[in-house]
Amino acid sequence: MLNIKDLTVVFNEGTVNEKKAIDHLSLHLEPGDFVTIIGSNGAGKSTLFGAISGAVETKEGTIVLDDKDITHEKEYVRSRTIGRLFQDPLRGTAPSMTIEENLSLAYQRGKHFSLTPFTHKHHDVFVNALKDLDIGLEDRLTTKVGTLSGGQRQALTLLMATLVKPQLLLLDEHTAALDPATSIKVMKLSERIAKEHHITTMMITHDMEDALKYGNRILMMKDGKIIADIDEETKKKMTVEELVRKFTETGEANDRVLLH
Numbered sequence: 001m002l003n004i005k006d007l008t009v010v011f012n013e014g015t016v017n018e019k020k021a022i023d024h025l026s027l028h029l030e031p032g033d034f035v036t037i038i039g040s041n042g043a044g045k046s047t048l049f050g051a052i053s054g055a056v057e058t059k060e061g062t063i064v065l066d067d068k069d070i071t072h073e074k075e076y077v078r079s080r081t082i083g084r085l086f087q088d089p090l091r092g093t094a095p096s097m098t099i100e101e102n103l104s105l106a107y108q109r110g111k112h113f114s115l116t117p118f119t120h121k122h123h124d125v126f127v128n129a130l131k132d133l134d135i136g137l138e139d140r141l142t143t144k145v146g147t148l149s150g151g152q153r154q155a156l157t158l159l160m161a162t163l164v165k166p167q168l169l170l171l172d173e174h175t176a177a178l179d180p181a182t183s184i185k186v187m188k189l190s191e192r193i194a195k196e197h198h199i200t201t202m203m204i205t206h207d208m209e210d211a212l213k214y215g216n217r218i219l220m221m222k223d224g225k226i227i228a229d230i231d232e233e234t235k236k237k238m239t240v241e242e243l244v245r246k247f248t249e250t251g252e253a254n255d256r257v258l259l260h
């Protein structure tokens with residue numbers, strides 16, 4: 001479903017600040033894969049998401065999603081089929097608009113007509129989707145999103161990214177800024193939504209326990225390359241300590257490697 005071949009991304013090319021952030025990286029994902037991505041600061045994890053979502057330019061290589069070459073497709077076009085969540089819960093929702101207005105915008109994504117007035121049919125879709133989130137937002141459709149907590153906002157962003165099923169969901173440390181209990185809730189929600197709708201998902205995390213607990217494959221990155229690719233069977237048998245040891249052996253451990 002996702003096929004990345006020989007991908008290279010270079011920042012500030014030809015200057016003293018030139019940086020090869022992704023270095024001839026190749027990767028193949030199957031439909032429904034949930035891949036966790038680990039690697040220390042500067043390994044190139046977010047840049048990889050940037051290249052896939054079109055936020056950063058690809059210098060070399062190809063990115064093919066469901067048989068379509070999207071390597072040089074504009075970011076706004078890709079955003080119709082690729083959902084992306086960031087660490088900051090303030091990104092991804094419009095604070096001065098209500099929950100219903102935000103969901104309406106998300107619902108129109110990928111459709112070629114402009115905004116239509118909210119209908120009762122849409123209203124029911126939103127209420128049911130919010131009920132399913134189970135965080136008490138279903139009775140608050142007219143609440144302005146800016147007044148929600150970080151966790152509620154991130155859960156809403158997740159819902160918005162998946163209301164119309166994306167081809168690919170990119171989660172970039174999307175629970176890192178939340179308190180531990182809320183983080184677990186949003187993480188479980190992400191896993192459930194991905195599973196129920198069979199959404200191919202890539203998730204960056206610095207939490208080794210989460211990297212093991214969620215998904216069916218782990219990728220370890222260093223210097224813009226994938227240096228370890230752990231399959232489902234190996235992952236199932238692996239302990240957090242073993243994963244941390246593997247991480248340490250590569251010289252990748254730093255103070256952002258979290259153990260609970």
Ligand SMILES: Nc1ncnc2c1ncn2[C@@H]1O[C@H](COP(=O)(O)OP(=O)(O)OP(=O)(O)O)[C@@H](O)[C@H]1O
Nearest residue numbers: 011012019021039040041042043044045046047048
């Ligand atoms: N817009 C940019 N301009 C110049 N250099 C950049 C830019 N974005 C990232 N880089 C550099 O590219 C390298 C990879 O950065 P990236 O943010 O992808 O790493 P990361 O693995 O996501 O790190 P972290 O865990 O800290 O988020 C780093 O050396 C970073 O400084």
